[in-house]
Amino acid sequence: MKDIERVEQFLKDVPVVYLTTVTEGKPKCRPIGLHMLIGDTLYFGVGTFKDVYRQMEANPFVEFCVCKDRVFLRYYGKAVFEKDYKIANAAISAAPFLQQVYNETTGKKLGMFHLENATAEFRTMTGIRESLTL
DSSP, X not given: OOHHHHHHXXXXXXXXXXXXXXXXXXXXXXXXXXXXXXXXXXXXXXXXXSHHHHHHHHOOEEEEEEEETTEEEEEEEEEEEOSSTHHHXXXXXXXXXXXXXXXXXXXXXXXXXXXXXXXXXXXXXXXXXXXXXX
């Protein structure tokens, strides 16, 4: 299994993934539900109308954190938004609940991004068990 596949599988195995951004020098953390692996790229989605999107435009350095069975994953790097809307369309097509939010009637758009220069740290309470550069 490739390293990025291990990260995606860990994310799939937990009920909630948390994303942290920075706004005005202060951290903001929120749950995020949309992630999908296409090829060797792990994509995430957020509404372009949300504060989180504007925060990442202003400061693209973000961190995800999840915990499973006393092991937690910190996945961090520089968020890069996709300019091609085909990945967002694929995500929306795959999830009926997204179709209710992101459509021509609401006018809301889904922004898809991936992390560049990313690091995934599998950690325990005593420290880093494994660090991957992705």
